[in-house]
Each structure stands twice: as C-alpha cells, then as structure tokens.
Amino acid sequence: MRTTVAEDKDYRGKVHQLSRDIMTDWMTELKDATKSPTPSAYMMISGNCVEILRCFDILPVFPEVNALQLAIRKQSLPYIIKSEEIGYASDNCAYVKADVGYTMCGGVGENGNIPVPDFIVCNFVGCNVYIKWFEHCASMFDVPMIMLDIPFVREDGPSTDDVKYVMTQLKELIAHCEKLTGKKFDIDRLREVLGYSARAERGWSRCKELCKRKPTPFDAYFDSINMMGPINALRGSKVAADFFDQVVEQYEGMVSDGMGVLEDERFRIVFEGPPPYPYYRNFRNLFEAWGAVAVQSTYSTVGGTWEFGFTHDPERPLESIAEQMIIHNLCNRSMIERYAQIQSYVDEYDADALVIHSIKSCRLFSAGQGDMREYFTKDRGVPTLMVESDLEDPRYYAEAQMKNRIDAFFEALTYKRIRGKATA
C-alpha cells in the first residue's frame, strides 16, 4: 500500500499566482492605509456585505484573513500565547487570539501592516464568539461598532420580514458610511459594485462546476483557498471579477485538455471544516499520497454558497445583499441544511468519501460533527473520516496521529475497492 508521504510538491499554478498578485495588492493597500487617511472598516468574512463599504470607497479589513495569514506563515503561535497571557482561555477561538495578540504586538496601526479601522461592522452571521472579538477590537481602538443582527434560519427559508429587518439595518449602515466619508449614497454605484460581485460569483460557480469532471482540474478544498480571498475579501471589485474570468479560462482549458490537479486521481472526496493552516501543505500531502482529491468542500462556501445558483442582483441591491447574508452562506445554515449541502456534493460530484476536519478551538461549528459523521456513515453509507486539529493553533496538530487515521481510512477504501473488483 502506498502510505509514505508524497514529495513536497509545488502546488503553485497560474491561479495561485494570479490570486497572490491581487491579494498582495490589497495587502499593500492595507499597509499604505496605516499611514494615510483612507477610511477603513473591520468586517467578517462569512455572509458579509462588503459591497456597501466598497460603494463608499471604504477599505475593508478582515481580521479572519489577518489571522489565517499569520497561521499559514507559521507565525500565529506567539500571538495566540500573547492573548492567553491576558486571559483568553486555551480553547477559545484561535482566530480571535491570533488577531488580538497581533494587535497587542503592534501589527495594527502606524508601524504595522493593518490600518486602525475607523469603525467596526460586526455582521454577525452564525458565529456569536465573533461578537466578543469585535467588541474587544472596538474597545482596543476606541472606535464605534455597528452590530448587524442577522436572523438564523431554522425553517425552510427566511421570511419577508427577516429580509426587511436586515435591509433596515443595511440602511443604518449606509447612513453611518455617509456620515464618516461625507459622501452621499449612490444607488447606481452600488449597482455597479453588485454587477462585479455577480460576475465573480458566476465565475466561482463555473469553476466549482468543473470539479464534476474526472479528473477534477483543481482541488476544491486546498486550491479553493486561492479563490476564497478574491470572492470574499475583494468581491464587488473589477479586479475580482476579472480574476474569475481568467480562472475560468484556466480551468476550462485544463478540462478540455483532460488535465487534472493530480496525475493519478484515485479517490474523490468532499471536505467539511477549515484546513489546519499552520500545516496546510503537510495536511494536503497526506491526502495526495493516496491520490485523494477534494471535488467539493463546505469550507469554501463560508462566504457564500454561490454554486447553488444565487448571485447578487443589481436590480434588487439591498434585498439581494440581505438574502445573501441570511441564507446564501454556509455559516448561517442549520445542521440539516449542512447535511443536505454535503449530500448533494457527494451525489453530484461522484465522491467516494467525506472527510471532516474538526476544529478544536471552534466549538460552534465543530459541535454536531460527531453526529454528522454518524449520519453519513450509517444512514447514507458514505465512508466518513473525522480528524481533529486546529485552523490556527499549531499545538493541536499531531502529524503521526493525523497520518495514522488518514492512512487507515484510505487503506480501508482501497481494500473495499479491491474486494468490489474481485466480486464484480
């Protein structure tokens, strides 16, 4: 059986480079803004309304992105420890701790890489820990915080009143932006921004759709990260829309040439949960060693579940923003809807298995994953592996244990396949 770790492969392709270029430009903008009067605001990734900020030329800052960049560069631990020193618990969200520690160490402000925000938009979608995070940030910077209350949808879908409720809050946010920037709200400008959003969202969906092909042209978990920055942080910009046009061209080209991300695609998997960013490449290699590639992932839809057909609508500007925040993103979905999303991925992308990477410091989304594993294994007959570490805190990642579980899982799938062939 093939169980040794794949060689440290260079995963960088054209899409990675394109993504890096535009994300670096944005990071440069952020750094420049530390020393200029450019207005900026903190915002969350999940189900965000970045289009409103963009319409006022307010620079969006995403503390989650700051945190994950520290993690992927293997720099997160000292900042996590810094936060623990002031009282954050060891099992508290490590994104929060890395960001707060980074701020305390001067990462935000004139001598850092991130501008002090003029205000904070807490677009509470699904995660109530984030409210405390953003309250702490507002307190550290002594800036106003605008709290958006997004109803959690437990029934079939949001009611008309739910949508109106969120639209009313968006109008309050707009009024605040007008006051801060001295600019009058321009609905046509918002429509233009939403047009860029919709173009990027269609490109995103097209890319994801291509993963139904065999072999899949990119890994819909590990490589989707390259598209998540542009779709979540840069959405509503022409740059992001153009990026997705190029990405679609790239992946369609690969599909028409019969090229896959792996030379030998042996297992098609669906991923649930964020990756362990501090060991991103190690983790990926553990799957690639088995010829396992993700054909879909739920994590890539934290910002929006575009591939199910929804796009922002310039003809219904505030209404479509509200709808996206309430229902068309993973974080505000109920467990039952998450199950349905995964099942549709398994069926439509012809997946062999589900892999759940559970996050130790995120009890909110990890809670219920044990049941999820049981549901897919026992009720749906989908082989499911559950492994655990953390998205930000390197202390939770134990390579030997991780590898043991992954190897055993694929050994079992391999054996099952052999027996299937032998009895066919």
Added chain:
Amino acid sequence: MKYAAGIDVGSTQSKAVLIDLARAVVARTLIDTGANVKRAGQRALDNLLKESGIPREQVGFVIGTGYGRYKIEAGDDQVTEISCHARGAQMLFPATRTVIDMGGQDTKAIKVGPDGDVVDFSMNDKCAAGTGRFLAGAADVLGLTLDEIGEISLTGTKPIRLTSVCTVFVESDILSHLAQKQKVEDILAGVHQAIASRTISLVRRVGREEEVTFTGGVARNIGMVRALEEKLDVSVNVSPDSQFTGAIGAALYAMDRVLAGDAEAAAVSDEDTVWVDE
C-alpha cells in the same frame, strides 16, 4: 520465498511475527521499543529470524505497522495498525466484527468486515486517558506492576468513581483516595471501569456488532477484560497472542504480497490497485 513477516513497532513494545504460506504463525518475538525506533524494528526482525532459524532470504515480504512503521528500514512497505489489528483479529477469531485494541497510547474501536477489512474505526484523540498509559500511571502510584493490577481490581467490591480521567491527574487523584483510606482494590476497580467507559463510547460510535475481540497489550489484563464485558454485556474474545495481533495482521498483508503473483491473489496485483512500492 515461503514466509512473510509483520513487524509492529509500538510506543512501548515491538512485536514481530513470521507466517508460512498456509498463513500459520511459525514464530513470534517481543522486545522493548526503547528510544531508537529504527533499531527496534531491525532488532525485532533479527530476533524473529534467529529464534525461528529461518534465513532472511526465505522471507518474501516484510510489512511494518505501528507508530514506528516508517522507521522500519527492514520492512518493504507499511500498513496502519488499524488495518492490521482488524486483519489479525479476524484470523485469530474468524467471526470477529468489532475489535477493541488497547495499547500504550491508543485505544481504538474497529468495525470489521467478514474478510478482516476495516468498515469503520474510532480512536481516542489527543489524550492518552483511556489507554494502557492510564493503567501504568495508576500502577505506578500504587507501587504495583501492570501484571498485578487486573487481578487485584477484580477483588474490589465498591469501585471508586474517579473524579478525573486524565492520565496525568490520575496519580494525584488516586493519592487523595488513598489518603481517605479507600481500599486499593476498590480504587483499581474504579480505574478499570473509567477506562472501560471511555472505550465503550468509542465502540458505540462505530456500532457494536458481535463477536467482539479485544487486542493489544492491555488485553492481557483480566480486570480490563471483565470491565469491558460488563459494560458491553457480552463476552469478548481474547487470544494468548493478543499482543501480536497487529504484527499478525501485518504478516498477513505481507503474505498477500508474496502470493501476489499467484492466480488466486490476482485481485491484489499492482495493476489493479495502489499496492505499489514507493
């Protein structure tokens, strides 16, 4: 090429087994792993060959398993101990459908198919509570050996409910119960029940199916066998070779490879599968 070998380099002990073409165990050896994992694998194989008197060239394939499996230079390939325990348990007890493997650092519940294949598995995560290490901690603080505590636990009449099931804290927990004049046998009965409870929740995750086979070093502990049987309400299979189950499974996988050229074993040919040497 009449033989195949399996080497299981575990966290505390390394085991090696030699089987013949009829898949019968012809030799077994057990050594302490020590600090040098690489040497442990080689030493185990050397011992095995020495004790059996079979020359190395008669061994067609060697598979390593256990946490040290990637360090075994003497091995031709590696298979996880999860797959190996399933396969080994099924050979020892052919009707096995659930395997409980309790070793030095890991406890696993494995659901096994009729052919010894892994259907599902569940393991303790990031914590050695509920494993052999937990028993070792308890034995240490009571001044007893691992071989004694199982028997003694069976004489307990009022099992103490331990406030902590942490491997590190168990020692101070036991000390406090000793200070309260609790009986050693009752404390040990509590220790065994605490581990059994944690293990049963792993078994429930994969779904218990009879027969249940208990493998790994801790299976030699009669107190643990009884505690599991009580919680599961079913008798569990324990082989005198329980410690060697992983190595037996590895040897069986190795024998598949020896036979891979035969018509019978065509299903595991390199062409059809990912059974390729790196």
